[in-house]
Amino acid sequence: MSTARRPRAISPTGVVQLGPDLHSINVAYGETVNFIVNGADGTKRWFAWRFDVSPALSHVDLQNVAPADFPAQNVRVFVAPDARYRGG
DSSP states (O other), rough: OOOOOOOOOOSSSSEEEEOOOOEEEETTOOOOEEEHHHHHHSOEEEEEEEEOTTTOSSEEEEETTTTTOOOOOTTTEEOOOOGGGOOO
C-alpha cells in the first residue's frame, strides 16, 4: 500500500474566454479560473490559475502567471481581497 499523497484537484469556479477586446477581469481571492483562447487554426488552448495572491496585491497581469507561450498580453486580473485580511 502506497502512502504517497496525491495532489488535490481544484475545480475551476470560473471560465474566461480570452479575446482581443478583453483587457481586464474581476475575480475573488482564492477563485480558480480557466482561461481559454482560440488559436488561429481553430484549436482551443487553456490553463487554470488559482488567485490566492498576497493581500498586498490588488491585481495580477495575466502574462505573469500564464505559460510562456500562452497569448495573455494586456489582460489585468483584479483580485477582490479575502475577508480575512480586511481591517475593521
